Amino acid sequence: MVLLTLIKLAVFCFLRQVRERLKEDVEQMKLKNPNFSVLRLPTCFQILHSITEVNENSSVHGLIVQLPLDSVHEINTEKITNAVAPEKDVDGLTSINAGKLSRGDLGDCFIPCTPNGCMDAKRFLESHQAGKWNISYTALNLQKPVPSDIVISRSCAAKSIDSLAREVGLLSDEVELYGKTKAKVQLTIIKRLQSRPDGKYVVVTGITPTPLGEGKSTTTIGLAQAMGAHMKLNVFACVRQPSQGPTFGIKGGAAGGGYSQVIPMEEFNLHLTGDIHAITAANNLVAAAIDARIFHEATQSDKALYNRLVPLSGRERKFSPIQINRLKKLGIEKTEPSALTEEEINHFARLDIDPSSVTWQRVLDTNDRFLRKITIGQSPTEKGYTREAQFDITVASEIMAVLALTSSLEDMRQRLAKMVVATSRRGDPITTEDLGVSGALTVLMKDAIKPNLMQTLEGTPVFVHAGPFANIAHGNSSILADKIALKLVGPEGFVVTEAGFGADIGMEKFFNIKCRYSGLRPHVVVLVATIRALKMHGGGPTVSSPLLNSHFVAIGCSLKQIENAKHFGVPVVVAVNAFKTDTDAELDLVCTMAKAAGAFDAVRCSHWAEGGAGAVALGEAVQKASSAPSNFKFLYDLDLPIADKIRIIAQKIYGADDIELLAEAQHKVALYTKQGFANLPICMAKTHLSLSHEAEKKGVPKGFILPIRDIRASVGAGFLFPLVGTMPTIPGLPTRPCFYDIDLDPETEQVNGLF
Amino acid sequence: MVLLTLIKLAVFCFLRQVRERLKEDVEQMKLKNPNFSVLRLPTCFQILHSITEVNENSSVHGLIVQLPLDSVHEINTEKITNAVAPEKDVDGLTSINAGKLSRGDLGDCFIPCTPNGCMDAKRFLESHQAGKWNISYTALNLQKPVPSDIVISRSCAAKSIDSLAREVGLLSDEVELYGKTKAKVQLTIIKRLQSRPDGKYVVVTGITPTPLGEGKSTTTIGLAQAMGAHMKLNVFACVRQPSQGPTFGIKGGAAGGGYSQVIPMEEFNLHLTGDIHAITAANNLVAAAIDARIFHEATQSDKALYNRLVPLSGRERKFSPIQINRLKKLGIEKTEPSALTEEEINHFARLDIDPSSVTWQRVLDTNDRFLRKITIGQSPTEKGYTREAQFDITVASEIMAVLALTSSLEDMRQRLAKMVVATSRRGDPITTEDLGVSGALTVLMKDAIKPNLMQTLEGTPVFVHAGPFANIAHGNSSILADKIALKLVGPEGFVVTEAGFGADIGMEKFFNIKCRYSGLRPHVVVLVATIRALKMHGGGPTVSSPLLNSHFVAIGCSLKQIENAKHFGVPVVVAVNAFKTDTDAELDLVCTMAKAAGAFDAVRCSHWAEGGAGAVALGEAVQKASSAPSNFKFLYDLDLPIADKIRIIAQKIYGADDIELLAEAQHKVALYTKQGFANLPICMAKTHLSLSHEAEKKGVPKGFILPIRDIRASVGAGFLFPLVGTMPTIPGLPTRPCFYDIDLDPETEQVNGLF
Incomplete structure (x- = not known):
């Protein structure tokens, strides 16, 4: 009955040439499924969002909404009527009605109409929920030798960020543009998508690095480009916002590198959106x-x-x-x-x-x-x-x-x-x-809390949000960005997020702090390794000497980090980030040993030189691993005494024999226990250049006692941070800071010299 | 010949039902004006902008561009073809051609086409240049008593800022949105509108204020609301961005006040766009x-x-x-x-x-x-x-x-x-x-240089840009915002800009520093006065006592500032900002005396309580004054010695007998003269609470010597600043800073307690 009334209504309003087709359509659908076109929308909030979806879908020309009388108080009919875009109403097709209907059960209806007929409302909304994105990827024009990061970044035209936002299923009222290449995403989206299942969650970490870094960020971006532009999966990369200080000091900008970058890199490295x-x-x-x-x-x-x-x-x-x-x-x-x-x-x-x-x-x-x-x-x-x-x-x-x-x-x-x-x-x-x-x-902080949307060189979406220190804090990008990305990619999609420093620090904190607060459980760990770092850990004299048997101790370092990842019960894929100086034999050796040590898989990748195409093998391994059995567990219980929690991390992750609490640390244990902060997770402030507390001890150090100099509390953030050694908390400028090369061309407005 | 070819081309491409009408149209227009539809567009830049204008005009369905062959090197045909929006090309109407034509003189042609026929290109472009804006004003719902600023700000729904940008003639590629209520305007607009005549330029200043301020900002906004929403003129207000420090200290937020405000006031007072x-x-x-x-x-x-x-x-x-x-x-x-x-x-x-x-x-x-x-x-x-x-x-x-x-x-x-x-x-x-x-x-600073577009409570446009200190700097909003606004309003429009502090400081610096660098010449000075301030200057015991004869000395203070404004040869309109405690007799008295002292006009206004409606009389006076003869001149020549320039300001504006350079100041005169900075304008760092250097000397002090303690140089900004007394350059927090009342409602995301 209800359905018939609605259909009559729709037919009456339709333009002549559409009308007949619509009628047939609805009749046919009705034959197939008696529940067709009936969708219950319990709250005004949901109706408004459904209308926004209709407004933004160019294939929908109008809609019919029937609200039950008893919901009128709660649901504002006028508000709903006003929410419909004018162009959806030009055909006289749209109608918003409120009133008690014969069957209260089917009271609230929502029917989007297209020139080809009525749509099944559920199907329409579902098509906006979990399906495959229709993204226009940006083709790379690979050059050899690989040009500088800024030259590559500038050679790729970024899509307008509002197009990308639409492509990944964001509604326009959920997006706040900041110029043409950056946007903030409102947190209301969490409520809208709350019933949508999460995608697969991938964390990228590294072996104990050289001071130059081993390309975790580049791998994070390259993997997302591979899974998106090449494997056509829904995929989001979630990365940290860099500090602006080092951009003008020693480091220059960074947004990945080579053909795996977030663009435009100037915007990424400068004020971003002011967070x-x-x-x-x-x-x-x-x-x-x-x-x-x-x-x-x-x-x-x-x-x-x-x-x-x-x-x-x-x-x-x-x-x-x-x-x-x-x-x-x-x-x-x-x-x-x-x-x-x-x-x-x-x-x-x-x-x-x-x-x-x-x-x-x-x-x-x-x-x-x-x-x-x-x-x-x-x-x-x-x-x-x-x-x-x-x-x-x-x-x-x-x-x-x-x-x-x-x-x-x-x-x-x-x-x-x-x-x-x-x-x-x-x-x-x-x-x-x-x-x-x-x-x-x-x-x-009310705007800073909204994640920032940007894009990779190949046009896949990236959230850039938060960038806490990786020693005195936990060094991971934001929980909110990961959560929103997991909803946006949907159950078949992937979110690739990065943890700072090596697996002993960034990944351990990712699991024990970030995942503990977020409630999210990762499906795959990607462990980035380079031949360069392995050689250094093996004490190789120069980077150009081949990987020898003497480096096996170094590979042990990589194996130890595989073991560290496996402590948490999550499959590990080792990504061997190839440099042009590496030989095939070296790369093969590392892959073989990693697999022998229990990695789910180990693959070479060359996304720096080739973009996403160079990380497709990695992407496929990650996709396979994401379906493998996983048995996530934390490393320690929060209820344990502070010293016990520190000891567990030191022994299981760093390979220490024991810990030693120095006087100040003992005092703080007593103080924080008395003040009621003893049950917070632990955030170790330790050098990232060694598994031990001494940066120069490479490979897998053994037989050491980890000294805890002091303990501090970040009660609002929610962790205690034991200090192992002294941590510089503000860098300085060198004699020739990189700002000497940075300038703006007043004619073209191009930023020069940022990298 | 050329014309005929083009018309043939257009006709050939046109849809059937439009074709005949177009032909008639063009023929008719050709009869009326042989130059019809021929517009010479000498540079690629101008053509691209004209195309953007066509793209954004929904009444134009296509366009024809003919480029001469000899311009092909300079003008990129492909770029121009790509600039045309796809929807302008669906009818097959559009054509971009390059080639030598029989008459080189008429080589580059540009014809926008509508469903009703061809448009005269010049007329089309002119319609985008100087006409009256078609703005949707926001109606106020005035309450009595006047609610708090934040309640008023929140009760008015801001238009989306991109609508406002379109309404005032900004093209979408000139606007960078920052969320829904703020936008940055790109400087490219200066080039696009360079040939458009400027609007009228109005500067708002005040008499020597009480520590509470006399409502200059409120008058600036109220006047703009009056001239826009009530007098239907093109009008822009240009104001300073407030410092965030005081927002959390003693002062709370400010964006005008009452029913004359920039909205949303939270955004105005917090990070804005990060400048x-x-x-x-x-x-x-x-x-x-x-x-x-x-x-x-x-x-x-x-x-x-x-x-x-x-x-x-x-x-x-x-x-x-x-x-x-x-x-x-x-x-x-x-x-x-x-x-x-x-x-x-x-x-x-x-x-x-x-x-x-x-x-x-x-x-x-x-x-x-x-x-x-x-x-x-x-x-x-x-x-x-x-x-x-x-x-x-x-x-x-x-x-x-x-x-x-x-x-x-x-x-x-x-x-x-x-x-x-x-x-x-x-x-x-x-x-x-x-x-x-x-x-x-x-x-x-590459983004900070772009002015920020916001709106008043009544939906008129506002630029919020720069906010330099008014003592050690010149205390005026940006030259760029004023310049862009003057182009946007066009020759019949008005730009109302505000100068900090009283006329002896803010206005003097506006003329001698800001106008000197901008080259702009103001048409009217609006001098804001309050009965409250006049009473204080007259030494009245309390604000509630009536304005007595004993206050005439105080009114003298107002008259002195009229005289100061007249030094620069610009007509002065006195705006008596009425408070509810003021009597009619008091207000009339001040107006009469101001006119007698040489003000072009003096009017009461009540925009705080009534919005733009309360400042229409002021707006009309300003409009009249803007056509009055004006004979602008600077107060001093830059070539004069530093001490002479300071003395001229002290004597003519402050009424000092002379100046005294203390030892440090003498040393700096020598140093800066030697270093070649002697020809910079002077930016006095003096208390704003008295015409003299002593804040407690009210009214019109006489017979004083102005001591110059030191002189500093802002060589990049371009002025020397003599220090008269000590200037605090960072405020402190009181025992109970106003942040105690400030909070965010996590449900509604509303900012509470900001004022």
């Missing part, structure tokens, strides 16, 4: 708030402080919601400012920060070595309250780690409030919420 | 480069320095272009690194900066008082090379002043290279070009 700048602003607001608060408390009585903190506004005094939170934390259940006792006023108004306990540092995204240690507060206006302090590079800020580990706006708000910045003289942790700054931080 | 962040990054790269260079020079021999600065790359050593510039500056005309003598190497490699002469400070966009004076370089890695330094707020950076005063990318590149950061021990000015960092600065 790191937002972190600088948020981080430094906290720092300014700490010192200003210490100063104001030192120079004012309880009464004066309280009168300023809870001022008379008009005729009344009121706590702000953030202040109510602090009262609750102190166990004061009052909401009326005049009701506080003197002691309560003292507790509320005085954070009583011990200046020597401040762990929060200022940050800049600049390689400024002269800010490594400074004295602040020397102006007479600060009345002698000087203090030693330091600047870190912005990506070392805990706020960057929060951005990378958060799962929603609400979760980010909570993490930003929990960050511990100092200890009070009474021994209590002082948080950003105590400082009253947590809401402002969330406001400053 | 200030780009300045922070650029400024601090210079700072890091200075200290790193001092350090590297102090710890290396000439030889070692030179080998690092000009390293062997492959088999050769090469100077970078920036290094060649430095060689030229030193008078060394060599380009071969091995050819330099030892002395030349010494001169080239050693900037020999005197650490005590460094005038370049680090910056942050945070109110961080503890960075007012610091000691840097205390880490052992800096080997004892400590130095006293300071942070300023980012908007005080010279780079911000450069952004505001530049006229093109090339000009910005040059200004960024000329900035003087220190003096060498030999007494030479050391520039950013000497440091090798000027190109990198340009790269960092």
Whole structure:
């Protein structure tokens, strides 16, 4: 009955030449499937999104929506009518109705109509959900020898980013363009796609690297280009945003390399969409708030402080919601400012920060070595309250780690409030919420939380989002980007994400920290190895000497990292990243040994020189491995004592005999246990150049005790970070920084010299 | 002949039902005007832009372009063919031809075609050039009492910014969207519209203000709303981007106020499109480069320095272009690194900066008082090379002043290279070009140079661009935004731009610095006055007491500022910004006296409470004044000695008897004269709260000598700034910063508490 009414309605409205065909169509479909065209859309939100999908599908010329009467209160008919694009209504085909129907069960209907007839609504929506993308890939024009990265990047015309967004199934109201080549994706998409199954999750890690790096980023991009442009799979690459500081220092830009790059590389390496700048602003607001608060408390009585903190506004005094939170934390259940006792006023108004306990540092995204240690507060206006302090590079800020580990706006708000910045003289942790700054931080970070969409040289999609330090933080791109990408690629698709440093650091943290917070379980580990690194680990004198038997100890290093990956129960594919100096025999040897050591597969790849075409074998191995049995497990339980968790990582991953907690570390174990932070995961701050704590120990070091100098806490991000040795947290500029070569051509607006 | 061929061509291609009409049309037009449809488009650039205009005009279905053969080398036919949107070619109507025609004179033709026939190309292009905009204004729903700024801002739905961009005649390839409510405008538009006459140029300034401000920004926006939404004129408001620091300190956000605002105010007050962040990054790269260079020079021999600065790359050593510039500056005309003598190497490699002469400070966009004076370089890695330094707020950076005063990318590149950061021990000015960092600065600022498009509450366009300090810099929004706006509004339109602080500072600098560099000549000065400020200047005890005769001295203050404006030969309209506490008698009195003092007109306005409707009288007065005779002149010649220029400003504008140069200022006069900077304009750093140098002296102070404590140079921005008293260059946070009230609702994503 309902169906007939709707069909009549549709037929009545249709243009003459379409009408007959439509009728036949619907009749036929009805014969085949009595439930045809009936789709229940329980919420206004879902209807609006379905309409957006109709609006953006050029094959759909109109739609019919029937809302049941009893939903009218919840569902705004006018809003829904307005949501339909005008061009979908020109034929008079569209109708939005509300009213009780004879069969309440089939009350809410949604029928998209095309010039060829009605569509099955379910099928229409499904076609927008999990199917294969219709992507226009960008053909590479491979040159030999391979030109510089910037020359390659510039020679490829990037697609407009809104086209790419449409191609991967993003709706226009979910995308915020930032110019023509970058876009932010709104988090609302998570809700829209919540019922869609995730794609396969691939993490790229490496063997213990040389200082030059072994091409993890390049492999991540090359693998995505291979699986997308060559294997025609839905695939997303998820990478970290680079710090701008090194771009002008020693390193120059990086966005992969050769024919496996994110483009345009200038945009990737410079401000991007301002996420790191937002972190600088948020981080430094906290720092300014700490010192200003210490100063104001030192120079004012309880009464004066309280009168300023809870001022008379008009005729009344009121706590702000953030202040109510602090009262609750102190166990004061009052909401009326005049009701506080003197002691309560003292507790509320005085954070009583011990200046020597401040762990929060200022940050800049600049390689400024002269800010490594400074004295602040020397102006007479600060009345002698000087203090030693330091600047870190912005990506070392805990706020960057929060951005990378958060799962929603609400979760980010909570993490930003929990960050511990100092200890009070009474021994209590002082948080950003105590400082009253947590809401402002969330406001400053409200855009940074949205992942950034860019593209590879071959036109496949990339999320660039978050780039936390890989030693004092966990060095992985954002959970949100991975989650959204997994929904967008759908169950047959792949998401390739990169973990910083070697497998002993980046991958271990990927599993034990990132996956623990995200709840995601990877299907495949790709372990990138180079002959160059293996030679170095074997103590080979120069890179040009052949891989000898004496290097087997080095290959052992690669094998150890295979073992490390297998600790987590996930199949490992070894990608041997070929350089032109490598011989076939060398490459074959490594592949054979890797397979013997338990790798699911080991393949050579040449995506640097050949783009995605050079990583198809790798892509096929990854696809096969993703269907292999997997039995993911964490390395340690969170409930174990802090020292035990550190010991497990040191012994199982690094191959240490034991750990040694030095005095400061022991003190912190006691402090954090008392403060209730003992159950956080562990984020080791160790050199990435050796499996041990000594960078010069290559291969697979044995028989060492890992010394733990100190332990710090990133309570908002959610981990403890034991310090193994000293970690530089802001680089410096060399005598000839690479900015000497960087310039803009004012005529063409081209950036020169970035790489 | 040519015409006939073209018409034949067009007719041949046309769809059947259009063909006959087209033919008639063209024949008729030809009868009326033998030059019909012939438009000479001399450059490829212009043709491409004309095609973009055709692409974006839905009434045009195709076009015919005929290029002369001799232009083929210069004009890329393929590029032009590809520029035509596919939908303009579906009817087979479009044709792009190249070839020598019988009459070379009429060689390049351009005919847009519509379903109704051919269009006159000139008329078509003209219709895109100077006509009245077709803007959809946003109706206000005025509430009484006037709600808070954020409530009003949020209650108005912003138009999508790309619609607004189209409405004001921007082409889609000239606009870079930043989300849905902000966009950057590319500088290419200057070239496209270069032949279009400018609109009328209106500068908004104020009387000497109270610390609360008298509503200049609100008047700027209200006037634009009035002239746009109510008087239906083309009008652009140009305002400064606010610093983010104070947003979280004492001040909260600001984007006008009441019913005269830029929306969304959250976006306006937070990161906007990242321009200030780009300045922070650029400024601090210079700072890091200075200290790193001092350090590297102090710890290396000439030889070692030179080998690092000009390293062997492959088999050769090469100077970078920036290094060649430095060689030229030193008078060394060599380009071969091995050819330099030892002395030349010494001169080239050693900037020999005197650490005590460094005038370049680090910056942050945070109110961080503890960075007012610091000691840097205390880490052992800096080997004892400590130095006293300071942070300023980012908007005080010279780079911000450069952004505001530049006229093109090339000009910005040059200004960024000329900035003087220190003096060498030999007494030479050391520039950013000497440091090798000027190109990198340009790269960092390449997006910031593009003005940001936003909208008012009533849907009229606003450029938000640059926000230099109003004391140590010139406190005016950017020249580029004003210039682009003047082209966009066309000869019948208006651009309303705001100058910081009172007329004695902001307006004086607007004329003598901004107009001098822009070459623009304002048509009207709007001088904003409030009864509140006049009472204060008259020494009235409270704001609620009526304006008495005793306040006439105060009104004198307003009159003095009228006189100041008239110094420059531009008609003055006084806008009396009415508050609800003001009486009719008070408002009338001020208007009468202002007119008597030589104001072109003086009108009350109530745009805060009523939006544009409350400023229509002001708008009409401004429109009338813009046609009045104007005789613009600068206050001083640049060739005068530094002290004379300062004296002229002090005497004519402030009413001082004379100036007194203190010792440091005398030294700087000598130094800058020697260094060749004496012919720069003057940017006084004086309190804005009094016409004199003493903030507490209200009204029109007489008989004072203006003391000049010191003089500094912003050589890149292009002015000298004499310091009158001490200027705080980074604010602090109060005991209860306004961030206590700021939070984000994670459900609605609304920013709360920003005002």
